[in-house]
Structures are given as structure tokens and as C-alpha cells.
Amino acid sequence: MGTYRFSEQAVHDLDEICASRAAAAGEAHTAIDRAIAQLPPDYAQVIRDLDLAGKSVDEVASAMGRSKGAVHMLRARA
Structure with missing residues (x-):
């Protein structure tokens, strides 16, 4: 069976991607809340x-x- 090894850089890059997605989701949630509040x-x-x-x-x-x-x-x- 093969073993996959991730470099520290790959793990760091993945962490940054996840953080970016979480921030984008938070911004989208805020924008939706603002739009709904105006209805x-x-x-x-x-x-x-x-x-x-x-x-x-x-x-x-x-x-x-x-x-x-x-x-x-x-x-x-x-």
C-alpha cells in the first residue's frame, strides 16, 4: 500500500485556502443578512x-x- 506524504508547504497552503473560504463565506453571509434586512x-x-x-x-x-x-x-x- 502506498503512503501519501504531504509537505509542510502543502499543508500550509491548504490551511490558507480553508481560511480564505471561511472568510468569503462570512462575507457572503453578512451581505445576505444586509439584503434581507432591506426587504x-x-x-x-x-x-x-x-x-x-x-x-x-x-x-x-x-x-x-x-x-x-x-x-x-x-x-x-x-
């Missing part, structure tokens, strides 16, 4: 609940006291 409250709630929290359309519609069609429309307009 009207109902639109923002639909986006947070459906897309970020992973709730179903039925759950969101029930929580908001709206029809499923209205939830779909709010999401499309957001």
Missing part, C-alpha cells in the same frame, strides 16, 4: 423561513396566517 418584513420572513431555516411552505403559511399561494408570491417578489 419589507413579510418578504424577509418568507426568505428567512423558507430559504435559511428550511421550513416548508405549509409551515410558513400557517405561521404567517397566509395561503400557500401568498407565500409563494412573497418569495417570488422578494
Whole structure:
């Protein structure tokens, strides 16, 4: 069986790539939060609940006291 050895440089490069990706993900998360914060409250709630929290359309519609069609429309307009 072969053994793979990573040089210290390769490990360091991988660490830098991971750190860069984590920073980029944090920046993207911040940008998304800012964009959602600028939406009207109902639109923002639909986006947070459906897309970020992973709730179903039925759950969101029930929580908001709206029809499923209205939830779909709010999401499309957001």
C-alpha cells in the first residue's frame, strides 16, 4: 500500500485556502443578512423561513396566517 506524504508547504497552503473560504463565506453571509434586512418584513420572513431555516411552505403559511399561494408570491417578489 502506498503512503501519501504531504509537505509542510502543502499543508500550509491548504490551511490558507480553508481560511480564505471561511472568510468569503462570512462575507457572503453578512451581505445576505444586509439584503434581507432591506426587504419589507413579510418578504424577509418568507426568505428567512423558507430559504435559511428550511421550513416548508405549509409551515410558513400557517405561521404567517397566509395561503400557500401568498407565500409563494412573497418569495417570488422578494
